[in-house]
Amino acid sequence: MTTGILLSQTIEGFLLARAADGYSPSTLSQYKWGLDFVTSEISKPVKEVTTDDLRRAMAKVQASDLSAVSIFHVWKAIKAFYKWGSAEGLNNEFLISSLFTLNKRYITLII
Numbered sequence: 001m002t003t004g005i006l007l008s009q010t011i012e013g014f015l016l017a018r019a020a021d022g023y024s025p026s027t028l029s030q031y032k033w034g035l036d037f038v039t040s041e042i043s044k045p046v047k048e049v050t051t052d053d054l055r056r057a058m059a060k061v062q063a064s065d066l067s068a069v070s071i072f073h074v075w076k077a078i079k080a081f082y083k084w085g086s087a088e089g090l091n092n093e094f095l096i097s098s099l100f101t102l103n104k105r106y107i108t109l110i111i
Contacts, residue, residue: 005047006043006045007043008039010046010090011032011039014031014081015028015032018080031077033073034077054078
């Protein structure tokens with residue numbers, strides 16, 4: 001049995017924090033939309049999420065009917081969430097560095 005705060009619960013905290021920081025409703029909506037793809041694939045505590053979990057989620061997103069720009073928005077939401085989570089001490093730096101490495105691949109999708 002796993003313990004800890006679920007990824008979906010942590011995302012709710014992220015969205016609340018970004019709202020409190022004054023992010024626009026459209027940005028918050030875009031983050032929620034993108035992160036909903038992740039939570040539909042990953043239902044474990046945030047500290048147990050691995051880079052492979054995120055890669056699997058992104059592979060499903062890429063296999064969907066979404067445009068390259070929409071796929072990039074999902075990746076951007078994941079990156080923003082994990083960057084915030086790292087500052088909050090909710091995940092590890094390895095995931096962040098992996099996401100920045102993956103950046104090049106997703107950016108080339110929209111160029």
